[in-house]
Amino acid sequence: MPVSMYEVSVPVFISMLTAMSHVLKKAQASAKERGLEESVLVEARHAPDMLPLKNQVYIATDMAKGCASRLAGRDVPSYQDVEATFPDLLARIQKTLDYLATFEPDDMKGSEDRDITLKIGGNDMTFPGRAYVLGFVHPNFYFHVTTCYSILRANGVKLGKADYFGQG
Structure with a gap:
């Protein structure tokens, strides 16, 4: 039986965003234990030309809600990108998880061959x-989820591989 577009999107996003939430909760606890202002971690980045942790959350949630919406032919909900604390970021992830829970497999039937057009760098890019999902969204989504984890790990949050999967 072929794998459905729903199976390769919504459950994957739910699993990894739930794990991202777990990692952020551990970071919040770590900041408190170490006497750090939360903003130190929320604004942390790997390099000056990279986006900070909060943006990794923005982009991962945008990828998930955008992908599910486009595959189902729905309008993509817009978020303001103003979250600047762990509670704000956790609420954004939860809002995205709640939204993803509104999708059913039938919502995405036939979307594997339907053209999806995005504006990237001012240019239209069209993908079946x-x-x-597999060549654009997944690599981008996993990049930002992983970067969130690695920024926190590099900033002293005690995380292991199991935490990346939400099990630590």
Whole structure:
């Protein structure tokens, strides 16, 4: 039986965003234990030309809600990108998880071959649904989830591989 577009999107996003929430909760506790202002971790970045932790959360949640919406032919909800604390970021993830829970497998039937057009760098880019999910969304989504984890790890938050999967 072929894998559905729903199976390769919504459950994957739910699993990894739940794990991202777990990692952020551990970071919040770490900041408190170490007497750090939360903003030190929320604004942390790997390099001066990289986006800070909060933006990694913005982009991961945007990828998830955007992908599910486009595959189902729905309008993509807009978030303001103003979250600047761990509670704010956790609320954004939860809002995205709640939104993802509104999708059913039938919502995405036939989307594997439907064209998805995005504006990237001012240019239209069109992908068939399958290529959009597997070749564009997944790499971007995992990059930002992993970067969130690695920024926190590099800043002294005690995280292990199991935490990346929400099990630590």
